[in-house]
Amino acid sequence: MAGITSYGAYVPYYRLSRKEIAKAWDGYPGDGYRSVANWDEDTITMAVESVVDCLRGIKRNTVDGLLFATTTHPFWEKMGAAVIAKATDLRNDLFAQDCGGSLRAGTAAMKLALDAVKAGSQKNVVVVASDCRLAPPNSGAESDFGDGSAAFMFGDKNVIAEIEGVYSYTEEFTDRWRRAEDQFVKTWEERFVNTQGYNRLLTTTVDNALKAFKLKAKDVSNLIFPAHAKTSHSRCQMIKSCGFTNAQVQDPLFDVMGNTGCVFPLHMLVSALEGAKPGDRILMVSYADGGDVFDIRVTEEIASIQGKRRGMKDHLATTRELTNYGRYLLFRGLVSKEYESPAPVPYASLPREWRERNSIMSLHGSKCKKCGAVQFPVERVCPKCLSKDEFEEVNLAQLPAVIGTYNLDYATPTSDPPNSMCQVDFKGGGRIQCIMADRDPNELEVGMPVEMTFRRFHEEKDIVHYYWKARPPRMPKKK
């Protein structure tokens, strides 16, 4: 039976306390934190993180489909999935597409992937959802939103969670929206939105789904239920009126992350799978103009993946607090960076970038077939034995690496100062000099392990350039 064969997730390194947000606006201080994507992250780069996590230990060339779901696509026109596929070294004979426009984009992409596998048109389809929604400054949503991504692979072999049923209910309802030209999410007042939208539509959707799946509420081990805010009275009402108890409800992670848009139910599903036992039944519900409901049954295979993904646990255990709200505004580009001196920026040549795409996008280096020397980027002449055009490409992005040396640059403008540069020595040879991301400047030292992370490097002439940076691995330190 077709179903989920692997999972992965990503929550950005930085988080902002709701107290800090309240301080900026003299507002009522809420509890907990929301996740905040770094200034050099967007939904494409965050998606790469989750796909890498999802595909740990899996041969990349077995993936023949990639669906990228987001409501905050960096481009109106340009395929995000193609960028993600290149950064994660997926093969070129790949079915790829982006899904968006609705907070159901994540679950919708999952259904499309499942159906493709069931139909036999694809064998292994990765679905990755990623969102980084902007709430109006000084709105409740600003505290409630979070950034992040999650990925699932669908296939029909080694299934860790079978999808026993999918039910969808669609009825147009305007509660939250963004027009094409809007920067911020807009919303109607709460009473109408909750009573006539959320409560009514979700009750109908879940009731119908349970009937369709021939299930009773008590059969469900984990209920994944979306919510707009942490303290949502209507959510509690809903859970009760659908016949569920609080013990069945999956933690919506508002204390540590916030509502991650179209990724939200997927994040909760990763959380649920991390703690699931074989036989557990998970009901996953997404909400927007109705909802998608998944009936998921965990199999014995779950043990082969559990603990082998960073998922939600490791990412939520390795975070750093943004010291103030101003940094958040800077990260999201909501305040000007005009203080920056007019230093020259690299010339944007798309032909040049295209020629070197394997090095730039996939972080390939070259390994000399004669003497084995590894160098980055891919170069034709070996620096050691001078043999020409005798090399094979190697992917450096996934290799263990350590810091050779580093600096902390207080003079170079960056939204996350100081600009930390380091030399990275890869296991098996090869060295790269690059900027560091998501690091505590006080913790850097020669010899410390780092890994590579795909980032939005800079923009020049309206062209977005993606490239790699180094960061300490997002894994909790062993005690």
Place this chain on the structure above:
Amino acid sequence: MAEGTIKDKVAIVGMGLTRFGELWTKSDADVIIDAAWEAYEDAGIGPNEVDAAFVGTIFTGVTAACLAEPLKMDMKPVTRVENNCGSGSEALRMAALSIAAGMYDVVLALGFEKCKDCGFNVLPTTQPDSLHPVYNTRLTGPGAYAMAAIKYWHKYGIDPLEGKRTLAKIAVKNHHNGSMHPKAHLQREVSMEAVMMSPPIVYPLGLFDCCPTTDGAAAAILTRADLAKKFREDYVLIKGMGVAVSYINPWNGKCKSDVDLTFWTETDVACQQVKKQTGVKDFSKEVQMVELHDCFTITELIAYESLGICKKGEGTEAVDDGRYLLDGELPVNPDGGLKSFGHPIGASGIRMVYEGYKQIQGKAEKPARQLKNVDMALIQCQGGVPGTFQANVQLLGAADTKSKKK
């Protein structure tokens, strides 16, 4: 492979140096004219007695016209050379080689840069690959050398605070030397406390570990050694000239895996070339002063070891001993170095030679600066960052060393 020698074939018979600094009121042409005319006058020649000219600049001027135009050198063989921070050193080397080849009798070598007009407080990037869309890693000069400092401390087990103190001593020394030079950009002493407390630029380098961004020009008139006496008695001979270039470009994220950030191999290689040309065995015993490239204090520390004037890992001890102070056993950067003069890129290599030239002649600008009995001066000018260095090493000798040493 032919391995020739330049030893005693070419003499410097005149030099000029502008005041270095933030020369807001002076144009590129102004500093070029000022340096050139001072050199003409020093050599006792008129502007039309120059047969050929080489100009070193990295980003201020393009084409030879940047020199020919202000100096009105119409229809003469003028060439612009560029080799990173050694662009001035290379102009001098090309001038010397053209004379040694018998092509010209009197050649002008001039280096200049106007760094302050570009609108930001660091040097613009002009590396050949700087136009790359992403490999340009926002690496700055201080950023690259800061990484060397971290690695140096790591390699020799030096506590960061102690390491900073050693670097501060170098800054204090160079500021002291520069405080006495009327042409230096920064003519003032600094205290250890001021250096240690200076704001971070790129950790571990603070403001006083970095040379300033500066405008200036320097010029030299070269001629055949056998013609030198016609110009002056106290001409200065070129004894040896070495240069080594490495190619991997960390400005663009590229790194050779075996580049050692704690030793300037290119400088060492250039030194070996000079030793071969001159027969000099040990610089620390045979030269009386060193001008070396101290764009940052760590650069100077590692240069001691790379020039072989102290052993690998011995730099800290040498600094603590005061070996390289103005009155130490081997004064290093008696004019205050880049720390005091700043670094108008194209000018620096010739500015260093200017100090060797003046000290050998016994004509240091102030009596307190004059070193005793300088017979040979070692000059090292290095550009780029570890992995993509150019290193020029030049040995200058007094006119009478020719007869004495032969």
